Amino acid sequence: MIGRNQSIISEFLLLGLPIQPEHQNLFYALFLAMYLTTVLGNLIIIVLIYLNSHLHTPMYLFLSNLSFSDLCFSSVTMPKLLQNMQSQVPSISYAGCLTQMYFFLLFGDLESFLLVAMAYDRYVAICFPLHYTTIMSPKLCLSLVVLSWVLTVFHAMLHTLLMARLCFCTENVIPHFFCDMSALLKLSCSDTHVNELVIFITAGLILLIPFVLILLSYGRIVSSILKVPSARGIHKAFSTCGSHLSVVSLFYGTVIGLYLCPSTNNSTVKDTVMALMYTVVTPMLNPFIYSLRNRDMKVAMGRIFKKIPFSL
Numbered sequence: 001m002i003g004r005n006q007s008i009i010s011e012f013l014l015l016g017l018p019i020q021p022e023h024q025n026l027f028y029a030l031f032l033a034m035y036l037t038t039v040l041g042n043l044i045i046i047v048l049i050y051l052n053s054h055l056h057t058p059m060y061l062f063l064s065n066l067s068f069s070d071l072c073f074s075s076v077t078m079p080k081l082l083q084n085m086q087s088q089v090p091s092i093s094y095a096g097c098l099t100q101m102y103f104f105l106l107f108g109d110l111e112s113f114l115l116v117a118m119a120y121d122r123y124v125a126i127c128f129p130l131h132y133t134t135i136m137s138p139k140l141c142l143s144l145v146v147l148s149w150v151l152t153v154f155h156a157m158l159h160t161l162l163m164a165r166l167c168f169c170t171e172n173v174i175p176h177f178f179c180d181m182s183a184l185l186k187l188s189c190s191d192t193h194v195n196e197l198v199i200f201i202t203a204g205l206i207l208l209i210p211f212v213l214i215l216l217s218y219g220r221i222v223s224s225i226l227k228v229p230s231a232r233g234i235h236k237a238f239s240t241c242g243s244h245l246s247v248v249s250l251f252y253g254t255v256i257g258l259y260l261c262p263s264t265n266n267s268t269v270k271d272t273v274m275a276l277m278y279t280v281v282t283p284m285l286n287p288f289i290y291s292l293r294n295r296d297m298k299v300a301m302g303r304i305f306k307k308i309p310f311s312l
Contacts, residue, residue, distance in 0.1 A: 009172045012097050012187075014090045016081065016177045017276075018269050028085045034284050035078040041287030042067040048301060055297075058141040059121050065145055066114045070283035073107035076100055077178040077279050084177070094168075097179040098160055104178065105156035108255075108278075109206050113148035115248060116210040117141075119217035122244075127224045155202060162198060166190040176272060178279070182258075211252045218245055247282060247289050254278045 019027050045067040049055045080100065084090030092100065124135050159181060169189040176183045181199065185192045218241055225241075254274040 009094060009168045009170075011091045011093045011172065012179065013173045014080075014084055014092055014177060014179075015173060015175045016084050016090055017272060024085060028082065031078065031085075031280065032082055034280055035074060035082065038074045038078075038280075038284040038287075039071060041284070042071040044301070045287055045297070046071075048297060052303065058136040058138075059118070059125070061141050061145065062114055062118045062121060065148075066111065066118065066286065069107050069110045069114060070286050072103070073111060074280065074283040076103045076107060081177045092179065097174075097184070098164060101163065101179045101181060101184070102156050102160040104279075105159055105181075106152050109152035109155050110148055111251070112206055112210045113152065114145075115251070116213050116217075117144045117148065119214040119244075119248075120144075122241075123217040123221055126221050155206060158198065158202070159195075162195050166192065166195070176275070178275075180275065182271075207252060207256055211248075211256070214248055214252075244289065247285055250285075251278050251282045 017027065046064050049060045049064040077100070080092065121136060121141075125132050128135060163181065163184060166185075166188040167190045168187055171187050174180070174183045174187065181195075185195055221241060254277045258271060258274045
């Protein structure tokens, strides 16, 4: 049996994105612009909600946490991707790889739970408007946020500890732009059945159950809206729900397809593109879908800009 200390390598090589060398600078500028948009959009939402007391409501509590999660989720992979795109040796240390995997799972899972909390908040607001303040009490909202953080911390730690016990012998090339769990498992020379079983079980709990709960919430919302004889109200509600569901479908669809329904032909390009959708595109779109199109957020932004002296 090979000793554990002899089998653990010191670093991994990230192959990154399948981009032709002549297009490298173009995609670098594109991803840099997308990352800066993600950071700026989510920071604006967090600052607006913090500064405006009118936005200290359950919905915006969840939105501020979602924006923070999106900001961190994108920052886990994008800076390293941008750095490796300009590097001759796109490497990451063993400890750095496990750290990246931990925070990737943490903020990815957190987004999943927060989307459920936001869907439930909209369900109560539309289906039980007279009882909204009673049901969505500050204590319940804070409990939902704390529970989301606690569950995601333990879930990310579970997978990281299980990954840390594995041995990696000679192969250290990861055909991805970040330390993805499935890619690391393929490189391990240890028995990975326990890891794969835990991934399958927890992925069902972390992904499928929240996804079903979100669909049920919006299903009840649509059913309630159709009973209201107001064309304007129906159009506004369906517009909001439709945009929310589009982002939810993009996030859950790619994650579920990647981890619960893996490709039979092991298409690296397909997996990379799907990973880009939920690690880069979704965090960038969330500020526009959930907040910056919101009337209250626009009013809050206008108040902040009015207070800024533009004259020198």
